[in-house]
Amino acid sequence: MRVLMFGWEFPPHISGGLGTASYGLTRGLTTIPGLDIIFVVPRAYGDEDQSKMRVIGAGDVSLDSKHMRFSKVLGQISYIEVNSNLVPYHSPEEYEKLINKPANKNRKLIHTTMGGKLFFSGGYGKNLYEEIANYALVAGQIADDNEHDLIHTHDWLTYPAGIAAKSVSGKPLVIHVHATDFDRSGGKVNPTVFDIEKRGMEAADKIIAVSNLTRDTIINKYGIDASKVITVYNAVEPVPDSERINMKRGISDKVVTFLGRVTLQKGPEYFIQAAEKVLRKMDNVKFVMAGSGELLERMILWTAASGIADRFHFTGFLKGDDVFRMFSISDVYVMPSVSEPFGISPLEAMQSNVPVIISHQSGVAEILKYAVKTDFWDVDAMADAIYGLLNYPSFSKTFIKYGKDEVDNMKWENSAKKVHSIYKEAINR
Amino acid sequence: MRTVCLYFQVHQPFRFRTYRFFDIGNDHYYYDDYTNESIMRKVADKCYLPANQLILDLINKHKGKFKLAFSISGIAIEQFKLYAPEVLESFRKLADTGQVEFLAETYAHSLSSLKDHDEFVKQVMEHKALIKNTFGQDPTVFRNTELIYSDDIGSDVYRMGFKAMLTEGAKHVLGWKSPNYLYCNAREPKLKVLLKNFKLSDDVAFRYSNKGWSDYPLTAKKFAGWIKATPKEEEMVNLFMDYETFGEHQWAESGIFDFLGALPGAILDGTDFTFSTPSEVSESLQVVSAVHVPNPISWADEERDLSAWLGNEMQQEAFDKLYSLKDAVYQTGDDELIQDYKYLQVSDHFYYMSTKFFSDGDVHSYFNPYSTPYEAFMNYMNVLSDFKIRVDASVSEGMDSEISRLSKIIKEKDEKLTKYEIELKSLRKRKLRTASSDNVTTADKSGTKKAAVKKTAISKDTKKPTAGKGEKSAAKKGNSAKKGN
Incomplete structure (x- = not known):
């Protein structure tokens, strides 16, 4: 054929x-x-x-x-x-x-x-x-x-x-x-x-x-x-351990990552709202918005106006190895998509041993068991989950371990x- | 006497390299050496060197009648030393003529006057010392970064011992008044205030080569005519501008150097004006009034306010976060960190974050390494994050060493205590031994009273150790109390 x-x-x-x-x-x-x-x-x-x-x-x-x-x-x-x-x-x-x-x-x-x-x-x-x-x-x-x-x-x-x-x-x-x-x-x-x-x-x-x-x-x-x-x-394409990129981690703070186009569809503003809530409870954490898109400038202004810009970083568009570099220093990955037909990047995060939080409004939520799921608009729940994954090691360990097994069984x-x-x-x- | 006061600002920032999130904590070098060096070389060759040579020639030609003033930021002087030492040499030559006054400013060309009094004073003093060291002059006139001024800043400056200060003759501050008189600070009348004549200054700085301008082309004669045409009772004209106007903002091909070369002659011969330095003006002229500036002004953009540096949320945020680190930075006592902290304060970083594209975008894009203000902000915050990590590490290191110093003291005292205890014990034993041997001798001597005396001696013996124990536990308590400290 x-x-x-x-x-x-x-x-x-x-x-x-x-x-x-x-x-x-x-x-x-x-x-x-x-x-x-x-x-x-x-x-x-x-x-x-x-x-x-x-x-x-x-x-x-x-x-x-x-x-x-x-x-x-x-x-x-x-x-x-x-x-x-x-x-x-x-x-x-x-x-x-x-x-x-x-x-x-x-x-x-x-x-x-x-x-x-x-x-x-x-x-x-x-x-x-x-x-x-x-x-x-x-x-x-x-x-x-x-x-x-x-x-x-x-x-x-x-x-x-x-x-x-x-x-x-x-x-x-x-x-x-x-x-x-x-x-x-x-x-x-x-x-x-x-x-x-x-x-x-x-x-x-x-x-x-x-x-x-x-x-x-x-x-x-x-x-x-x-x-x-x-x-x-x-x-998701499996990444052999030998090819896995491990970046030297320069920061002792925890890192919470959003990775994707900064557009309406991906819900970047909910990520910022959740970040604000988490930062009220703990300060040894950095949030990263990796990606570019038409909402990027507004998001930057937003973080500046709410006074969290020293803990909220923007990387611009990441490609190739930089994506895995980003995962290798992340402690939590968040995908607050408003409407996500599927969403491969949480799978890539899980491959890199990063626990993920995804929105119910994503297709990948239909098949993933070991991911925290919240509604995209429910920033309180999202903040809870971020805080939990950062502060309760056993909680995040569970997601990392079983999530990795889960994602390794998804094969093209x-x-x-x-x-x-x-x-x-x-x-x- | 009517006089022209000519003043030029000289400044170049240390621009940052593209500093990515991944660099945070891993790479602590922030500067784009290539860009900094090549811009400095370019400006030196196109502006500083030819303009300084021209001015030196003019001073010699007009034999004491041509005078002017410069302010050179500490950061610019550092860059001259690194990349273009001959520029510094040519400024020294100007200083040697005695016709050139060097003004004090903040070392880092910073906005510290708006935020932190202590930092402001520190930087001004550092710059003053640098000028003294470099040019052998002790500045008595101050000019703040980009002519930023307010009543508060003026009184700060007065208390630092300056007798005059330069600022913008902003329309919204002056109203009907003319900038062509000497004013004083509203709070401290002894601080003279020189106001820039922005119409005439900007004719040169911004409009000189604009072919759409109705007065194009501008000649020295025409310009001198305008100065002459100012009302007879007005005493001076303050022409303040960027030194880069000559050869850089206005290219040599536009004839700007010919203009500068002909200007002193045109003014001295064609008008009743002389040239004076700011300190001469502030001594010789009478103050006509106080100038009230409750809100800070500057010479930037149409608004003549701070909106070019602190106009949007990004700029405010970066500025606030930068100055929130100050105490920690100085606590470290680390020279390298303190130096980086100065470079972080350079006002240009905030200028790059300006979103005022439409009205004054041209000027804002000048030598701007970033294509958008958002990029400038992202980069700056990444650098600041790394800087903060270093400061925190250094501070906690300092704390660690303080803790270890204290615990060492405690340990030493502990050791002493146990030593004393042992000593005490042995002394007591000795005492006891001598006491009992005494008893024995008396007993031997008295004979008949033997039994009774022995009894008391024994009861004494049994009491002593308990008293010793009490002392010991008290010592221990004292010991643990110290540990608690």
Whole structure:
């Protein structure tokens, strides 16, 4: 079985959970005999580990040779109005209109570089919609060039690519929902994004949700038939002890860590509130907010205004080894997410022997036993838990020991097996 | 006599390197030597050296008629010594002409005057001594960091023995009054206050090379004309500015050095004005009025207040946390910590945290190593955290040694006590022995009374040890009481 997989990020060039999860799962899938994966990203840097799978950068695919044939396909999908500042499609109505338009006579649809290639930043910049659309365009070409039995895409950025590929090859489409816009926006859903997501879900033969929380959102908020939505939990890549980074601990104070994007979705303000409460009871503790995001500046001002800035530190975005460095000096990890489809980072913390506090509003809370769980808004309970883990060694020891066992048993191979059976169902349907 | 009082501020901070959370407790070096050295070298070559040479030439040319004043922060002098000793040498040459006055300020170009009286006095005295040492002048005129001034600060300064102080002729303080007179402190009338003429000063410092300015291009003749045009009864014009105006804020290509070179001549020949140093002005002119400044002012930004350094929560927080460490820092008596504490106080660190982007962002971004004020804050707080760890460690080390010293004393006293006890015991035994031998001799002598005497002797014997025991337990009590201390 050959799977054509579309992602947006591939290690080492990742900016968050999506890249980590799609890579981990793909690695797990490669352990299944007879399963062959082509992983497509908008931009390949050349330093990706290709030992287990082929990685194709969409920016390296030349559109030139088959442009004629391809433009026919474009006529059918034609959500492309690239190289203008317009978003691919504004509303369902407009989308319908574009879909039903006969083949566009004017072939000056897209601007390519020399050699018929498109440029992709592979980031999340201001030309995101354009890149999504271009990605879909190239996806069709890739689907045409590469034999495959199934298409698998990760999150909304890649859904149009999946739809395009499916329309070219006619193979079943599996979409993997790592997050929905309801999670990211805190309820204020972006209609464009919502529309792309809904289109993707409707076009999919099977939908994989990373938790029951996300599965419910897909069914209830997007109106998708429950029978085609299946939950497959994420896992975590094991870190051998030999590779574990142990930083020299320069501070005798305890360290409580928040690690993630500093955005509405992750609930950074609840972490600060809990910190304030804990600091009223003890002062030999430092709080660290590791990550960046649109709320960072407000959070900094907040800690300054409440007079705890000497005990509350900001590191900015941490990547690669720095994440593990951070864990190695942490005594408690807190994930107060307001809406977290899954949440891999608590698992990484537990691997590093750090007890974790997670919100009930996270998917990972559905499977973790040895984690303290509170509601994201319940800062008193959160402060209690932080205080307890810092001051009662037996309490934290329990969580560290059993948590480590628990997380060591979560393997991507297991998730991959479930995904494999979903593939089979999709193909045999 | 009408006079121009020219004064330049010279200062460069020790900028911090990017100091990450992971560095806290592990790496105690905070400074970006490369940046500090390269900025100092650049400013020295573009401004300090050519400007000092020009001023030296002007002093020689005008034979005693051209005078001016500098304040050079202690931190800047340290950096000259490290990175550009020839700049210090050229300032010394200026000092040798006798036409240049060096003013006192806070050693670290700090905001201590706003927060901590003791620290303020300490830094001023340290700077005064440094100026005396470096230039052989004992400063009598004070100018605070960035011309920060209030009635309170003025009276502090007076009590430190200064006779005059410089500050901004801020509009909201002066109202209808003119800065072109000598004023005095509202609390201490003996402290003269010189006010900056910000219109004329800023024409040079900020507007000189602005091509959109209606008076562009500014020539020395035109500028002298404006000075001349001030009302006849006004006595002086105070031109205060950053020394970096020459060659750095305004590039050499703009002609700023030609302007400076022509200015003394234009003023001396074309107007009725002379040049004076601040201390001469404060001695020769009459005070016209007190100036009331209940809230601190400065020469920064449009508001002329403290908002550039202490305008937002981050700045306030960092400032408060910094000064809350003061007592502990001095308790350590550790020179290295005290030095770092000075460098932490440099006002530029707070300036980098300013969020006043829109009105005065240009000036704020000047030589600013951070791309956002938030970064500046994060970095500063990380450094401060590490600093605090060092201070705490040093203080507790000090406490440990104090405790061990005291326990040593207790131990010594214990030993003495046991020694005395043993001595006491042996003395008593000896006494007892002599007493019993006495008895024996008397008994031998008396013969008939033998039995009766022996009885008393025995009863005496039995009593003695009990008394000894009582003494011993009392000694022990005293001993444990001492331990309790």
